[in-house]
Amino acid sequence: MGWFPVLGLxxxxxxxxxxxxxxxVAPMDGSHWLSMKILVxxxxxxxxxxxxxxxxxxxxxxxxxxxxxxxxxxPYTKEELxxxxxxxxxxxxxxxxxxxxMTNVERLVNFTxxxxxxxxxxxxxxxxxxxxxxxxxxxxxxxxxxxxGSVLAHMFSIPAVYFLNGLPCQLDFRAxxxxxxxxxxxxxxxxxxxxxxxxQRDMTYQKLLGEGAIWLLRNDFTFQWPRPIMPNMVFIGxxxxxxxxxLPADLExxxxxxxxxxxxxxxxxxxxxxxxxxxxxxxxxxxxxxxxRVLWRxxxxxxxxxxxxxxxxxxxxxxxxxxHPKARLFMTHGGTHGIYEGICHGRDNVHRMTARGVAEQLxxxxxxxxxxxxxxxxxLHHDRPVPPLDLAVFWTEFVMRHKGADHLRVAAHDLNWIxxxxxxVLAFLTLIVVTVIGITVKCCxxxxxxxxxxxxxxxxxxx
Amino acid sequence: MGWFPVLGLxxxxxxxxxxxxxxxVAPMDGSHWLSMKILVxxxxxxxxxxxxxxxxxxxxxxxxxxxxxxxxxxPYTKEELxxxxxxxxxxxxxxxxxxxxMTNVERLVNFTxxxxxxxxxxxxxxxxxxxxxxxxxxxxxxxxxxxxGSVLAHMFSIPAVYFLNGLPCQLDFRAxxxxxxxxxxxxxxxxxxxxxxxxQRDMTYQKLLGEGAIWLLRNDFTFQWPRPIMPNMVFIGxxxxxxxxxLPADLExxxxxxxxxxxxxxxxxxxxxxxxxxxxxxxxxxxxxxxxRVLWRxxxxxxxxxxxxxxxxxxxxxxxxxxHPKARLFMTHGGTHGIYEGICHGRDNVHRMTARGVAEQLxxxxxxxxxxxxxxxxxLHHDRPVPPLDLAVFWTEFVMRHKGADHLRVAAHDLNWIxxxxxxVLAFLTLIVVTVIGITVKCCxxxxxxxxxxxxxxxxxxx
Numbered sequence: 001m002g003w004f005p006v007l008g009l010x011x012x013x014x015x016x017x018x019x020x021x022x023x024x025v026a027p028m029d030g031s032h033w034l035s036m037k038i039l040v041x042x043x044x045x046x047x048x049x050x051x052x053x054x055x056x057x058x059x060x061x062x063x064x065x066x067x068x069x070x071x072x073x074x075p076y077t078k079e080e081l082x083x084x085x086x087x088x089x090x091x092x093x094x095x096x097x098x099x100x101x102m103t104n105v106e107r108l109v110n111f112t113x114x115x116x117x118x119x120x121x122x123x124x125x126x127x128x129x130x131x132x133x134x135x136x137x138x139x140x141x142x143x144x145x146x147x148x149g150s151v152l153a154h155m156f157s158i159p160a161v162y163f164l165n166g167l168p169c170q171l172d173f174r175a176x177x178x179x180x181x182x183x184x185x186x187x188x189x190x191x192x193x194x195x196x197x198x199x200q201r202d203m204t205y206q207k208l209l210g211e212g213a214i215w216l217l218r219n220d221f222t223f224q225w226p227r228p229i230m231p232n233m234v235f236i237g238x239x240x241x242x243x244x245x246x247l248p249a250d251l252e253x254x255x256x257x258x259x260x261x262x263x264x265x266x267x268x269x270x271x272x273x274x275x276x277x278x279x280x281x282x283x284x285x286x287x288x289x290x291x292x293r294v295l296w297r298x299x300x301x302x303x304x305x306x307x308x309x310x311x312x313x314x315x316x317x318x319x320x321x322x323x324h325p326k327a328r329l330f331m332t333h334g335g336t337h338g339i340y341e342g343i344c345h346g347r348d349n350v351h352r353m354t355a356r357g358v359a360e361q362l363x364x365x366x367x368x369x370x371x372x373x374x375x376x377x378x379x380l381h382h383d384r385p386v387p388p389l390d391l392a393v394f395w396t397e398f399v400m401r402h403k404g405a406d407h408l409r410v411a412a413h414d415l416n417w418i419x420x421x422x423x424x425v426l427a428f429l430t431l432i433v434v435t436v437i438g439i440t441v442k443c444c445x446x447x448x449x450x451x452x453x454x455x456x457x458x459x460x461x462x463x
Numbered sequence: 464m465g466w467f468p469v470l471g472l473x474x475x476x477x478x479x480x481x482x483x484x485x486x487x488v489a490p491m492d493g494s495h496w497l498s499m500k501i502l503v504x505x506x507x508x509x510x511x512x513x514x515x516x517x518x519x520x521x522x523x524x525x526x527x528x529x530x531x532x533x534x535x536x537x538p539y540t541k542e543e544l545x546x547x548x549x550x551x552x553x554x555x556x557x558x559x560x561x562x563x564x565m566t567n568v569e570r571l572v573n574f575t576x577x578x579x580x581x582x583x584x585x586x587x588x589x590x591x592x593x594x595x596x597x598x599x600x601x602x603x604x605x606x607x608x609x610x611x612g613s614v615l616a617h618m619f620s621i622p623a624v625y626f627l628n629g630l631p632c633q634l635d636f637r638a639x640x641x642x643x644x645x646x647x648x649x650x651x652x653x654x655x656x657x658x659x660x661x662x663q664r665d666m667t668y669q670k671l672l673g674e675g676a677i678w679l680l681r682n683d684f685t686f687q688w689p690r691p692i693m694p695n696m697v698f699i700g701x702x703x704x705x706x707x708x709x710l711p712a713d714l715e716x717x718x719x720x721x722x723x724x725x726x727x728x729x730x731x732x733x734x735x736x737x738x739x740x741x742x743x744x745x746x747x748x749x750x751x752x753x754x755x756r757v758l759w760r761x762x763x764x765x766x767x768x769x770x771x772x773x774x775x776x777x778x779x780x781x782x783x784x785x786x787h788p789k790a791r792l793f794m795t796h797g798g799t800h801g802i803y804e805g806i807c808h809g810r811d812n813v814h815r816m817t818a819r820g821v822a823e824q825l826x827x828x829x830x831x832x833x834x835x836x837x838x839x840x841x842x843l844h845h846d847r848p849v850p851p852l853d854l855a856v857f858w859t860e861f862v863m864r865h866k867g868a869d870h871l872r873v874a875a876h877d878l879n880w881i882x883x884x885x886x887x888v889l890a891f892l893t894l895i896v897v898t899v900i901g902i903t904v905k906c907c908x909x910x911x912x913x914x915x916x917x918x919x920x921x922x923x924x925x926x
Contacts, residue, residue, distance in 0.1 A: 179642035179691050183885045184874040221694050226873040228642050228691045231684050380870055385849045385857040394848040407843055410689040411647040422646045 021400035024137040024158070025052040025067075026149030029059050029115055031270040031335060035218060035240040036143060036163050039392045041066050043141075046393065048400075051135070053148070055118045057081050060270065072128055074118035084114060112146055119148035132156070138400040139213075144172070150208045159213035159404035161396050165336045166219065167209075175209035177412035178230045210413055213405040214395045218336060220388075222343055222381040232408035234395050236388035238381055240337050241344035243389075244323040251295070254311050255326050258293040262328035265321045267297040269335045273314065274300040284310065292328055295321060319344075346378030484863035487600040487621070488515040488530075489612030492522050492578055494733040494798060498681060498703040499606060499626050502855045504529050506604075509856065511863075514598070516611070518581045520544050523733065535591055537581035547577060575609055582611035595619070601863040602676075607635070613671045622676035622867035624859050628799045629682065630672075638672035640875035641693045673876055676868045677858045681799060683851075685806055685844040695871035697858050699851035701844055703800050704807035706852075707786040714758070717774050718789050721756040725791035728784045730760040732798045736777065737763040747773065755791055758784060782807075809841030 025040055027033045041064070044050045050067040057078040063069045122128065133156055140160045142149020144167060153160035166172055173180050213232065220237035247255070255263050266283075268275070281303050287294045288307035297316045318338065322330055322345040332338040386394070399405055418424055488503055490496045504527070507513045513530040520541040526532045585591065596619055603623045605612020607630060616623035629635055636643050676695065683700035710718065718726050729746075731738070744766050750757045751770035760779045781801065785793055785808040795801040849857070862868055881887055 179644065181642065181875065181883065183878055183883050221870050226694045226871050228873070229694060231689045231692060380865065383861055383864065385854055391848055398846055401846065402843060407684050408689050410691070412644065415646055420644065420646050 020047065020049065021138045021397070022049045022135060023051070023396065023400065024132065024135070024140050024152065024156075025050060026140065026142040026146075026152060027052060027054075027061055028112075028143040028145045029055065029061055031060070031337060032143050032145060032165075033060050034270060035337060036141070038239055038243075038389060039141070039163065039216075039396070042389055042393050043396060046397075048397075051137070053122070055115070055122075059085065070128070070132070072118075072122040072125060075121050076114060076117065081114060115146050115148075119146055119151075122148070123151060129155070138403070139396065141396060144209055144212070147205055147208065150205075150211070154208060154211060159399045160211065161214045161216060161399050162209075162212045163216045163392070164218060166217070171206060171209065172215065172217075175206045176212070176215060176230050176233065177210065177410050178233070179228050181228075184225070184227075213399045214408075216392050216395065219340070220381060220384075222377045223339060230408075230410060232405055234391055236392045238340045238344045239388040239392055241319045241322070241341045244320045245317070247317065247320055247324065251317070251321070254293065254295070255321070255324055258326055261291040261293070262326040263293040263295060263321075263324075264290075264329045264331060265295050265316065265318065265327060266331040267316050267318060267338070268333045269338065272333065273297055277301045277303065340381075343374070343377050343381045346375040483510065483512065484601045484860070485512045485598060486514070486859065486863065487595065487598070487603050487615065487619075488513060489603065489605040489609075489615060490515060490517075490524060491575075491606040491608045492518065492524050494523070494800060495606050495608060495628075496523050497733060498800060499604075501702055501852060502604070502626065502679075502859070505852055505856050506859060509860075511860075514600070516585070518578070518585075522548065533591070533595070535581075535585040535588060538584050539577060539580065544577060578609050578611075582609055582614075585611070586614060592618070601866070602859065604859060607672055607675070610668055610671065613668070613674070617671055617674060622862045623674065624677045624679060624862050625672075625675045626679045626855070627681060629680070634669060634672065635678065635680075638669045639675070639678060639693050639696065640673065640873050641696070642691050644691075647688070647690070676862045677871075679855050679858065682803070683844060683847075685840045686802060693871075693873060695868055697854055699855045701803045701807050702851040702855055704782045704785070704804040707783045708780070710780065710783055710787065714776075714780070714784070717756065717758070718784070718787055721789055724754040724756070725789040726756040726758060726787075727753075727792045727794060728758050728779065728781065728790060729794040730779050730781060730801070731796045732801065735796070736760055740764045740766065803844075806837070806840050806844045809838040 027036050044066040052069050054061045054069045054071050055074045056071050140153040144162045215233045216236050220235045287310050294310045298312045319341045322341050330342045490499050507529040515532050517524045517532045517534050518537045519534050603616040607625045678696045679699050683698045750773050757773045761775045782804045785804050793805045
């Protein structure tokens with residue numbers, strides 16, 4: 001264990017150097033904020049001046065005593081925002097019209113449209129922009145799912161640190177010039193291009209994103225397929241499950257009472273706490289038949305005679321529950337936070353249960369076979385040289401200390417596609433080859449004609 | 464600084480789990496061994512059973528009280544080995560015959576040929592092989608510059624950790640299936656392929672190398688151009704300069720006496736301590752004209768009336784000297800150890816001084832302009848979340864704990880080149896398109912003929 005003093009010294013030095021740095025944060029509302037908030041809190045706690053841009057009407061982003069918030073006006077009311085989301089929540093439980101893929105895309109587009117509008121409104125607020133520019137921020141921390149932070153970083157000429165799980169159409173890897181051989185890297189959300197309207201904004205947004213200094217990717221290779229990466233990509237999957245708090249007394253009592261059978265955690269993510277009564281009844285009936293206790297984040301209608309092993313809650317401390325030794329199964333819609341919390345605590349997952357068949361699926365689900373796999377994943381996931389939160393803090397501070405991370409930026413950013421694929425070189429070489437072949441053929445023809453001509457002449461003479 | 468307890472716990476756990484693991488080490492003789500030794504010593508100190516394979520006649524690899532050595536027979540004597548190297552040492556100072564590139568390649572090939580012979584001899588030693596197999600090693604630590612370790616790891620079915628600066632012809636990146644766009648990744652040692660005889664062994668050795676679990680790359684992006692990397696590549700550049708020891712008394716006195724002018728460190732690497740008197744005289748005369756003191760690793764002939772500011776030594780504590788605050792300039796042949804020690808301590812470098820012009824170059828060299836650049840590199844190089852030695856230890860232990868690192872291995876390893884470039888998919892799609900076009904054209908022709916036929920008939924009737 002001889003290296004702790006060295007590491008300690010190194011980090012003391014680093015922290016010392018960045019003390020008092022100023023960071024501007026452009027988060028995305030909704031569940032994305034929940035993990036970015038962990039990093040924001042930690043950076044504040046370490047003495048940085050952190051300013052978070054918050055829309056006046058938001059879903060989950062709220063002020064805090066730990067960091068500063070700048071609240072900006074948006075062109076929609078809280079009612080309009082909530083109304084939009086209630087529509088979306090309902091949509092989750094209706095059978096998919098075209099395909100799961102298209103439903104997912106539609107949800108995503110609807111989810112971001114309002115925030116993009118709010119972002120545009122903010123960028124046009126000249127007074128606010130002048131004020132922010134005057135602050136002299138050292139860096140920008142941004143969720144690139146909406147382009148707000150990237151635009152601001154470009155406008156203020158400050159380096160950007162991106163915090164994300166991923167972007168559709170591999171926009172993140174493409175923007176960072178990372179090769180993605182299609183033979184073993186499945187195309188995520190393929191076919192969405194026109195729906196997302198990326199064909200139009202692709203070139204410009206991709207270039208804008210390409211200016212990012214560090215990409216904090218909220219995933220790791222226990223869940224993600226291994227693939228080529230870039231030196232400025234930092235994998236911080238599981239950042240949301242490093243620290244656990246003790247459960248509230250009533251929850252602790254409920255889960256402790258589950259005995260050896262343990263309990264199940266059931267949630268549809270931070271944005272959905274309701275479902276149609278018909279679907280809900282399926283679940284209630286399924287839960288009645290199992291020995292485990294169930295903790296369910298559910299605010300909808302409850303059928304009469306609901307089973308007693310089910311406890312309904314408005315909000316679940318998801319990560320703390322999954323960390324509990326009696327937790328047996330994690331039923332989730334498959335959001336990345338939940339997936340990584342599941343992996344983190346070695347809990348088995350039942351994913352993406354939007355369709356009707358789920359209740360039956362649960363009953364036939366074998367709790368033991370998959371559990372071992374999950375525990376292997378969990379042990380790999382935890383076995384990293386630096387915990388994800390510290391890694392995220394380190395690289396954010398790095399960008400503030402060094403005004404970017406240019407030494408990790410590939411030269412491919414400065415090439416156009418003709419240069420990237422060496423087409424100019426190939427064309428030049430082809431030209432040379434063609435010219436040489438052309439001249440050779442001409443010479444040969446010329447010689448052959450001469451020789452044949454002379455040959456005939458000689459033959460004639462001999463004759 | 465809130466995360467130290469967490470990190471501590473994590474690492475205690477890790478160390479605890481791997482305690483008593485057994486590691487087989489296949490080093491390469493010469494300067495490569497010097498940095499691998501640091502990792503080997505540290506792993507031994509942490510309680511692992513480390514067994515190093517040492518040829519009976521070697522240049523720098525020696526036994527130690529910290530780790531176990533297994534000495535194997537080789538088909539050459541110590542005299543033959545030394546003789547070969549003396550030839551090589553002389554060759555360094557003769558003007559390059561064809562090009563610097565070819566000279567370098569020749570040196571490399573000669574450097575490795577003897578070791579490869581020794582390796583073959585060892586692999587054919589059935590008794591030793593059976594003994595090693597019986598030991599039940601958890602992993603192999605190997606320098607893949609010679610194929611010994613890769614072959615052993617394959618034979619014993621144990622995961623391999625590679626420790627290297629790089630391989631010629633990008634063999635390392637190719638073996639690890641990492642894309643290398645030629646447009647911005649310069650081809651190192653290009654044209655060597657046939658000289659190195661890689662055309663013959665390329666496919667098999669590349670495949671063998673591809674089995675490596677973790678690649679500990681002895682470089683980082685302060686010196687290396689940024690490029691696509693793979694999840695199982697770990698950058699540990701600077702592993703050789705983390706720890707410094709105090710200087711011996713006589714050296715300390717000499718360098719302290721250099722005053723504000725400071726001193727210069729001059730060495731041609733661990734393998735070369737001599738040069739022709741004519742070349743040496745150039746350097747002595749150059750040094751006479753500068754105010755700095757010079758520490759020179761030199762065992763050759765000394766001209767009469769040598770300047771007093773030059774101290775000649777058989778062996779330099781290079782890293783410790785470069786760490787000294789009075790060190791001003793580092794004159795080196797450009798070996799990677801020296802380069803990283805230079806970067807590490809922010810010392811200015813004058814590289815690859817094999818040609819005659821060097822003495823003049825030194826005199827006109829501006830010590831201050833480049834020094835700032837070097838100090839920027841140094842600050843970037845040091846600013847990493849985990850020191851390189853600890854990173855190397857972590858990943859070696861990881862491979863022993865988890866019997867490999869399969870979750871970091873890209874699926875491309877299982878594809879042939881037709882699949883990798885999706886040529887099968889393209890061929891299938893082309894077939895479909897051609898078929899559809901073919902059928903459409905046939906149909907159109909058929910319809911046109913029918914219509915035209917009828918049309919003519921109608922026209923005829925009308926007529």
